[in-house]
Amino acid sequence: MGNGEGSGSLSRRALLQMIGSTAGSAAMYQAMSSLGFAAESTYPGPTELPGAPKGASILILGAGMAGMTAAFELRKAGYKVQVLEYNARAGGRNWSLRGGDSYTEMGGLTQQCQFDKDLYINPGPWRIPYHHRGMMHYAKLLGVPLEPFLQVNYNAYLHSSHAFGGEPQRFREVKADYHGHVAELLAKATRQNALDASVTKEDQEMLLESLRQWGALDGNYTYVASDAVSERRGYTKNPGGGLSARPVPSKPVALGDLLGSGLWEALTNGDVFDMQTALFQPVGGMGRIGEAFGRELNPLIRYNSKVTEIHQDDTGVTVTFTDSRTAGPEQTLRADWCLCTIPLPVLAQIPMNVSQSLTSAICAVPYAAAVKVGLQFKRRFWEEDEHIFGGITYTDLPIMNIGYPNTGFQSGGKGVLLGAYMWGMNAMQFTAMTPQERVQKVVDYGSQIHPQYHKEFDNGVAVAWHRAPFTMGCFGMWTADTRSKHYDDLCQIDGRIALAGEHASFLGGWQEGAVTSALDAIGRLHTRAVAQGRA
Amino acid sequence: MKGIFVMLLILASSVQADSPAFTSRAAIGSLNGEQIYDHICQGCHMPGGAGAIAAGTYPKLAANKKLVSWQFVALTVLNGRNGMPPFGQPVHHEQSRATHLTDAQIADVVNYVRSHFDNNFKTTVTSKQVTGLPHPTAELMGPQ
Structure with a gap:
C-alpha cells in the first residue's frame, strides 16, 4: 500500500475491486502488494547526529517504536530528552498480551488474559521481514533474540467455505x-x-x-x-x-x-517482498522489543501521561498533560523541540498551534479497523493431529487468518494460536461486539476448519484496534489523493514540531515505517537545531 | 435461500440490539439504519451512542445537539472525520465494495441516530439528499 496509484489506476482499482468483492481479503492484500503498494525500508544504517547544541532539549510524545527510536538516538547525540507516554508501558503497538495481563478497551470492557506461562499473542505487528533493517538493527542493539516467523507452511490450509464441501485443503x-x-x-x-x-x-x-x-x-x-x-x-x-x-x-x-x-488467490502470499523468507519474530513476543527499549530509556519516559495541548513559541514547545488514569491536574513540560508520534486520530483532537496545512494533513488520514483474537487450547492439536507447525491458514470465513505459534513446537501442555486476524468490514463488525462475543464467534468459525476447537478451547482474548485507548485504530490509511495533497505537509517540520510514526511513512502499518520516519524526522530537526544553536 | 438467510439475520439482530450477529459481506447491503448502528457504528461510538474517552474521544451521539444538522452527520458518515473511515461509496466506482454503505443506508442510519439515543430531531433525510452530498474520491487501501 501507499506508493500511490499512478496513471491507469482506474483499471487497477477496478481489478482490485473485483478481486476484493469475490475473494477473501488475503487475495486483496496480495493483489495490492503485487501491484506496487508494498514498499521497502529506506533505513540508512546506524544514525549519527554530530554537533548537537550544548543543552539542547527535545520532548518526545509517545513511547512506541518511533518515539523510542528517536529518544535513543537523540540522547546518544547529546540532547536532553523527555518522553511522555499515555500507556503504563512502553512499546505502543509493539505489544504482546501474556497470561496475567489485563487490557481495558475504550468503552471500559476489561479482559484478563488467562494464558499459561510463556504463551502470548501479538495484538499488533507480529512479523519482521529481514529487509526491515531498522527493526533488525534495534532488535540486535537491544539484545532481543529473534526466531523465524513462518509465513509459508506447506502443510497449513487454504480454506473456502464454498469449495470442496468446506473441507480445508x-x-x-x-x-x-x-x-x-x-x-x-x-x-x-x-x-x-x-x-x-x-x-x-x-x-x-x-x-x-x-x-x-x-x-x-x-x-x-x-x-x-x-x-x-x-x-x-x-x-x-x-x-x-x-x-x-x-x-x-x-x-x-x-x-x-x-x-x-478461488484458493489459488492465497498461493502467492509468501511471494511478495514484505512476506518473503526470512521473516522473524522476537523470542517471547513482539512486545519484547518495546519492553527492552523501555528499560533502556526508562529514566526518560513518563508513563500514564495524556497530552492535552501542544503549544510552540519562538523559543520552544510547551506540552500540557494530565495523568491518564486519574485525569488529575494539568502539568507542563517544556523543551526546545518536539517530536510528536501520537497517532493521528488522537492528535487530531489535541489543540496544537501549527500551520493550517499540517492541521489539514493530521485530519486527513482515517485509521484502519483490525481485530486479532488469541485462543488458548488445552493441547496443541494443530501439531498433534494435523502436523501444522507454525505458519498461517487462510480462509474466506470472517476470521480470515489462523496463525499457528512459530515457537514451542511439540511442547506439552496448552497452546495459543491466533484465531483471527481480520480487517475491513469483518473487523468493524467484530469491534462492535463485546470481547466475549468476539472470542465465541471466532471459536465457532474456526471450528469449521479445526473440528477440535470446541472440545479443546480454554480461553481467549480479543483486541479490536478501533477501541485501543492509545491509538483509536490500527494504522493510517492513505489514498493516492490524500498522499499527494497531505503527505509532505504531514512530514515537514512546523516551527519546532515534527511528526513521526508509521503514519508518516510509505510503510503504512509496519514498524519499519515508524523507525525510518523517526530517523528521518530527527535528522531534519537536528540540522535545524544545529543551524539555530540552542535558542 | 440467500434471502431466507438475510431474513433470519435481520430477525436475530432485531431482538438482540447490543449483541449483533455477524453479517456476511454480501448481506451488509441489506442492513437497515438500526442494524448498521449495531453492526458497525457502535464499535467506536458504543452501544446507546454513549461515546468513549481515552487518549482521544469518540463523540457521544446520545443527546448531542450537533446532530441538529443532518448534513453534518451525513457528511461525516460519507467521508469520515479525522480517524473515522469514510463509509460513502467512492465516486468513479461502478459498484460498491463491501466496506461501503449505499446512500439509502447512510440516510437510514443518519435518521436512526438523529431519532434515537435521546435525540429527537424531526427532520428526516432521503437517499436522494445523501446522493447530493460530496462523496469520497478514492479507495482506501488495506492492511498488512
Missing part, C-alpha cells in the same frame, strides 16, 4: 495442482504451435523442459497422479520403512474445481 496440494495444471496447459499450447510467434523453436524446447520440471509433468507433458506429483502435493500414504513402506500416490484435484475454489 493443504497449501502444498493447491500449489502443486495449480502449477501442474498451468504447466500442462502451457505445454499443450507450445506443442500446438500457439506460441510460435512469441518463442523460438529452440526456446520452446527449453520451455517445455522447464514446464515439465516446474509442474511435475509426465513424459507426455500431462499432470496426472504419479510419484513425481506426490513428491509435490504429498502422498495418500507416505513412504516409510520396512514391510509397511510402500507409498500410495495422491490424486490431483481437477483444474476446474481448483479455479472455481
Whole structure:
C-alpha cells in the first residue's frame, strides 16, 4: 500500500475491486502488494547526529517504536530528552498480551488474559521481514533474540467455505495442482504451435523442459497422479520403512474445481517482498522489543501521561498533560523541540498551534479497523493431529487468518494460536461486539476448519484496534489523493514540531515505517537545531 | 435461500440490539439504519451512542445537539472525520465494495441516530439528499 496509484489506476482499482468483492481479503492484500503498494525500508544504517547544541532539549510524545527510536538516538547525540507516554508501558503497538495481563478497551470492557506461562499473542505487528533493517538493527542493539516467523507452511490450509464441501485443503496440494495444471496447459499450447510467434523453436524446447520440471509433468507433458506429483502435493500414504513402506500416490484435484475454489488467490502470499523468507519474530513476543527499549530509556519516559495541548513559541514547545488514569491536574513540560508520534486520530483532537496545512494533513488520514483474537487450547492439536507447525491458514470465513505459534513446537501442555486476524468490514463488525462475543464467534468459525476447537478451547482474548485507548485504530490509511495533497505537509517540520510514526511513512502499518520516519524526522530537526544553536 | 438467510439475520439482530450477529459481506447491503448502528457504528461510538474517552474521544451521539444538522452527520458518515473511515461509496466506482454503505443506508442510519439515543430531531433525510452530498474520491487501501 501507499506508493500511490499512478496513471491507469482506474483499471487497477477496478481489478482490485473485483478481486476484493469475490475473494477473501488475503487475495486483496496480495493483489495490492503485487501491484506496487508494498514498499521497502529506506533505513540508512546506524544514525549519527554530530554537533548537537550544548543543552539542547527535545520532548518526545509517545513511547512506541518511533518515539523510542528517536529518544535513543537523540540522547546518544547529546540532547536532553523527555518522553511522555499515555500507556503504563512502553512499546505502543509493539505489544504482546501474556497470561496475567489485563487490557481495558475504550468503552471500559476489561479482559484478563488467562494464558499459561510463556504463551502470548501479538495484538499488533507480529512479523519482521529481514529487509526491515531498522527493526533488525534495534532488535540486535537491544539484545532481543529473534526466531523465524513462518509465513509459508506447506502443510497449513487454504480454506473456502464454498469449495470442496468446506473441507480445508493443504497449501502444498493447491500449489502443486495449480502449477501442474498451468504447466500442462502451457505445454499443450507450445506443442500446438500457439506460441510460435512469441518463442523460438529452440526456446520452446527449453520451455517445455522447464514446464515439465516446474509442474511435475509426465513424459507426455500431462499432470496426472504419479510419484513425481506426490513428491509435490504429498502422498495418500507416505513412504516409510520396512514391510509397511510402500507409498500410495495422491490424486490431483481437477483444474476446474481448483479455479472455481478461488484458493489459488492465497498461493502467492509468501511471494511478495514484505512476506518473503526470512521473516522473524522476537523470542517471547513482539512486545519484547518495546519492553527492552523501555528499560533502556526508562529514566526518560513518563508513563500514564495524556497530552492535552501542544503549544510552540519562538523559543520552544510547551506540552500540557494530565495523568491518564486519574485525569488529575494539568502539568507542563517544556523543551526546545518536539517530536510528536501520537497517532493521528488522537492528535487530531489535541489543540496544537501549527500551520493550517499540517492541521489539514493530521485530519486527513482515517485509521484502519483490525481485530486479532488469541485462543488458548488445552493441547496443541494443530501439531498433534494435523502436523501444522507454525505458519498461517487462510480462509474466506470472517476470521480470515489462523496463525499457528512459530515457537514451542511439540511442547506439552496448552497452546495459543491466533484465531483471527481480520480487517475491513469483518473487523468493524467484530469491534462492535463485546470481547466475549468476539472470542465465541471466532471459536465457532474456526471450528469449521479445526473440528477440535470446541472440545479443546480454554480461553481467549480479543483486541479490536478501533477501541485501543492509545491509538483509536490500527494504522493510517492513505489514498493516492490524500498522499499527494497531505503527505509532505504531514512530514515537514512546523516551527519546532515534527511528526513521526508509521503514519508518516510509505510503510503504512509496519514498524519499519515508524523507525525510518523517526530517523528521518530527527535528522531534519537536528540540522535545524544545529543551524539555530540552542535558542 | 440467500434471502431466507438475510431474513433470519435481520430477525436475530432485531431482538438482540447490543449483541449483533455477524453479517456476511454480501448481506451488509441489506442492513437497515438500526442494524448498521449495531453492526458497525457502535464499535467506536458504543452501544446507546454513549461515546468513549481515552487518549482521544469518540463523540457521544446520545443527546448531542450537533446532530441538529443532518448534513453534518451525513457528511461525516460519507467521508469520515479525522480517524473515522469514510463509509460513502467512492465516486468513479461502478459498484460498491463491501466496506461501503449505499446512500439509502447512510440516510437510514443518519435518521436512526438523529431519532434515537435521546435525540429527537424531526427532520428526516432521503437517499436522494445523501446522493447530493460530496462523496469520497478514492479507495482506501488495506492492511498488512
